Each structure stands twice: as C-alpha cells, then as structure tokens.
Amino acid sequence: MTSSVKRKLASSNGDNSKKGPGHWSQALLTSMEDPELKIDEDEKCVSIKDKYPKAKYHFLVLPREKISNLKSLKSEHVGLLKHLQLKGEELAEKADDNLLFRYGYHAVPSMGQLHLHVISQDFNSPCLKTKKHWNSFTTEYFIDSSKIIKQLEKHDMVEINTADSESLLKKDLKCHVCQKQFTTLPALKSHISLHIVTRHKNT
DNA sequence: GTTCTAGAAC
C-alpha cells in the first residue's frame, strides 16, 4: 500500500477530526489546573496567565462551570459574567493601576471553554506576531464584557455572526490609538511602542 | 491556539 493511500484511510477513519480531551482546542481546561499559570481562584472561577501573552499583562478568567462559547449564554449567566469581569478588574488593578486594560471576549475563539480576556492596551509583546492576533484584540472581534452582559439582559442571548466576525480578522492593520494604517505588523508594532496607553489619557 | 516554512513582497 502506498503512503498516500494510508493517509487517505487514516483521515477517513475520522480519528483525527474529533476534538476530544487532549486536542489543542481544549488546552484551556488543562491550563486551569496548571499551578504555573494559575494566579487566582474562587468558588466560581479560575484566573490564569495567558500562556502566550499579547501585551505586557494578559490574563484569562474562566468560569468553573463548563460553558463552551458565547452562543451558550443565557440571561441566567449575567451574575456569573459580572463576577468574571470584577475578578478581571481586580487582577488588572493589582498588576498595574496606571495602564489601560480592556475586558472582553473573542467573537469566535479558537479554544473551547468561555474565557474573559484581561489585557493591557500597550500590546507590547513578542508573542503578538500575526495580523489575526492584532485584529482579534483591536477590532469589533473583541467584544467588551459590558456589551455581552447588556445583550444578555436585553435579549437573553448573544448574537454572533461567525462569517462577519472572521472577516474582521482580515482587515488592514490600524493603530488602535491614533488610527494610523500600516502595511506590515513589524512596522505597526514599532509604531505602537511609542504610545503610552494609560487609564487617564493617551499620548 | 502554535509551529513551521514556502514563496510572495520588498
């Protein structure tokens, strides 16, 4: 049997198409248990350091309750989401009470288990490498926690258009502070290192 | 989500 036939049989078996435990998309569930990453926990949630931080400070706050994504949310989760945001604000305050942070969710996250991003707005990190990284935190692909909570209170659900959201990741690179456009990520990264993004004013 | 790397872009 040729190797190409073996490959076809392997894929048709479907044994590499399932996303069970151990698949990369479930990595957050194991990161929640990693003492190296865990920075805080209580009865409702666990907070960890993002393994590949996209800014000086980048934390994730995850509910202990298994919630796969934004589409699973109902108004009954409003209390929990407010708790996650409050935890995130505490972490940010403790990390640096002068830096500006945002608290929000990716519209279409790559990894399972709902996770609130707590990220400082300097975006100065060697782990921020691609246009997708940039646009996922600086376009409407990043949805503020407060906006999610308001949608749940008003409509008992969160409306996400997957195709529209993913198209946001393809948008041209633009500075989140002064809106200047760039053609390459290295040029943009060099530019933003000159901005100091504090809670009180941007320069 | 990341790693790797071919080849596009400069």
Next chain:
DNA sequence: GTTCTAGAAC
C-alpha cells in the same frame, strides 16, 4: 538577499 505573511498540520 532578506523580510514577512499565510496556510497545513495525517
């Protein structure tokens, strides 16, 4: 020639 992006990963 080097930098940079974008798609496959069995």
